[in-house]
Amino acid sequence: xxxxxxxxxxxxxxxxxxxxxxxxxxxxxxxxxxxxxxxxxxxxxxxxxxxxxxxxxxxxxxxxxxxxxxxxxxxxxxxxxxxxxxxxxxxxxxxxxxxxxxxxxxxxxxxxxxxxxxxxxxxxxxxxxxxxxxxxxxxxxxxxxxxxxxxxxxxxxxxxxxxxxxxxxxxxxxxxxxxxxxxxxxxxxxxxxxxxxxxxxxxxxxxxxxxxxxxxxxxxxxxxxxxxxxxxxxxxxxxxxxxxxxxxxxxxxxxxxxxxxxxxxxxxxxxxxxxxxxxxxxxxxxxxxxxxxxxx
Amino acid sequence: xxxxxxxxxxxxxxxxxxxxxxxxxxxxxxxxxxxxxxxxxxxxxxxxxxxxxxxxxxxxxxxxxxxxxxxxxxxxxxxxxxxxxxxxxxxxxxxxxxxxxxxxxxxxxxxxxxxxxxxxxxxxxxxxxxxxxxxxxxxxxxxxxxxxxxxxxxxxxxxxxxxxxxxxxxxxxxxxxxxxxxxxxxxxxxxxxxxxxxxxxxxxxxxxxxxxxxxxxxxxxxxxxxxxxxxxxxxxxxxxxxxxxxxxxxxxxxxxxxxxxxxxxxxxxxxxxxxx
Numbered sequence: 001x002x003x004x005x006x007x008x009x010x011x012x013x014x015x016x017x018x019x020x021x022x023x024x025x026x027x028x029x030x031x032x033x034x035x036x037x038x039x040x041x042x043x044x045x046x047x048x049x050x051x052x053x054x055x056x057x058x059x060x061x062x063x064x065x066x067x068x069x070x071x072x073x074x075x076x077x078x079x080x081x082x083x084x085x086x087x088x089x090x091x092x093x094x095x096x097x098x099x100x101x102x103x104x105x106x107x108x109x110x111x112x113x114x115x116x117x118x119x120x121x122x123x124x125x126x127x128x129x130x131x132x133x134x135x136x137x138x139x140x141x142x143x144x145x146x147x148x149x150x151x152x153x154x155x156x157x158x159x160x161x162x163x164x165x166x167x168x169x170x171x172x173x174x175x176x177x178x179x180x181x182x183x184x185x186x187x188x189x190x191x192x193x194x195x196x197x198x199x200x201x202x203x204x205x206x207x208x209x210x211x212x213x214x215x216x217x218x219x220x221x222x223x224x225x226x227x228x229x230x231x232x233x234x235x236x237x238x239x240x241x242x243x244x245x246x247x248x249x250x251x252x253x254x255x256x257x258x259x260x261x262x263x264x265x266x267x268x269x270x271x272x273x274x275x276x277x278x279x280x281x282x283x284x285x286x287x288x289x290x291x292x293x294x295x296x
Numbered sequence: 297x298x299x300x301x302x303x304x305x306x307x308x309x310x311x312x313x314x315x316x317x318x319x320x321x322x323x324x325x326x327x328x329x330x331x332x333x334x335x336x337x338x339x340x341x342x343x344x345x346x347x348x349x350x351x352x353x354x355x356x357x358x359x360x361x362x363x364x365x366x367x368x369x370x371x372x373x374x375x376x377x378x379x380x381x382x383x384x385x386x387x388x389x390x391x392x393x394x395x396x397x398x399x400x401x402x403x404x405x406x407x408x409x410x411x412x413x414x415x416x417x418x419x420x421x422x423x424x425x426x427x428x429x430x431x432x433x434x435x436x437x438x439x440x441x442x443x444x445x446x447x448x449x450x451x452x453x454x455x456x457x458x459x460x461x462x463x464x465x466x467x468x469x470x471x472x473x474x475x476x477x478x479x480x481x482x483x484x485x486x487x488x489x490x491x492x493x494x495x496x497x498x499x500x501x502x503x504x505x506x507x508x509x510x511x512x513x514x515x516x517x518x519x520x521x522x523x524x525x526x527x528x529x530x531x532x533x534x535x536x537x538x539x540x541x542x543x544x545x546x547x548x549x550x551x552x553x554x555x556x557x558x559x560x561x562x563x564x565x566x567x568x569x570x571x572x
Contacts, residue, residue, distance in 0.1 A: 011397040018390035025446035029423035108319045114553045116507035181565045254419045270419030277416045
């Protein structure tokens, strides 16, 4: 096509709606986060007080709730990383053996992942309920009667673990699909040759499956970290009535400070939290670059 | 040989036993929700059975009419349909121009867009709230929709641009000679070819918008405009009715999932592998 100025303006019209939305609803808010984080501001009125990095300093050194929330999210993330990914990989390997009903299993395992965090939280709230929850009923029916009236989501000791269980229930299907896609890229001939050489299942996993899955592994790990650290809907739906510090996570903290009218403070927290997440993303990008480089 | 076969059979049995056990854990809570939604208040608290004693379909009528779930459901349908429509329209136009046309600052804007797609931005709901407040769009359908639409753009533009890049340009050159305009190339040639990608994008964005909660929480105070996920959190009432609400919020998404599974799996894998 010709490249006259009028043509260029015409070309620009195709991108214009996307660009406008992007600038106003993505880029501007991102810049606003940084701007607000150095002001003390209640969200109403014009009296924004410039405070520099004071709020950052306060969050990092004088706010135990923030670190508490990071620890809680870290706990969920740690358990999710280990249990969710191990389970997902294990199931993907089982299903990848071309067994009967492969597609049915695939459909069922991913089903919890399409439900919303709110729905999952509210369903599990009643699974874990003290008086009429199915879990306690089930435990009683197999002989553990001492859990009667034990409300898993209300007790400070168990609430975080119970949330993690619901979180993993919702999330493992996602990892399963990614791992299965990764497994299907491994040529079958490799396994056949290994079998001829007399390798057992564990050796096949250790020398073929695992090394070839490392790129998929890094993605699964990073997505689990990003997803679990930013958990909100599930926590909000189970603990809205009983907001206790045992279930604080970074996003609920940011939301709460905003709700209390401490906009600047909540934005400083966002910057700190986002920086930590960004480091995770960068490590993954660097790692995958290096892996690709080694493969070529 | 017989021992070998026996071993294989036992292995297969064990495999299925594990897979079936996990499957039960996956679907049991969902069925519990479904059947609880059909129970009476009395059944839920005193009869610990999976199936209802009496099938109480009137819960659905009560939920839709008295408990506002009809309104929430309709709102969610509106947000999903309108949001997805505009995401697809705007992102495909942009992807076409990124792939085929020249304009000032093209690669700069593209990398900026991809950066916001890859970098996690928690807490962006706060400046979005302030932005909507400045535009007097707080507590309006338009405000929420604008947020949803711009949220979906980066990923959609990226996937569509990659797809358009792979389509050979010879097809268009023939069309230009025949007098086809730029918009004609986009509308008559590229868009129909991109149907599989578009299907994936429609499904993935529908799931995202239908299930979104945090922005809906921040934007709405007015019950009449709330989507269903938000409606579930303001609902006050008895247990079977809440389960009815949960089921209403879940059925469309599960139906879409069961019918369009292929596209969802494709979308998940494409989204994840783009990070490699």
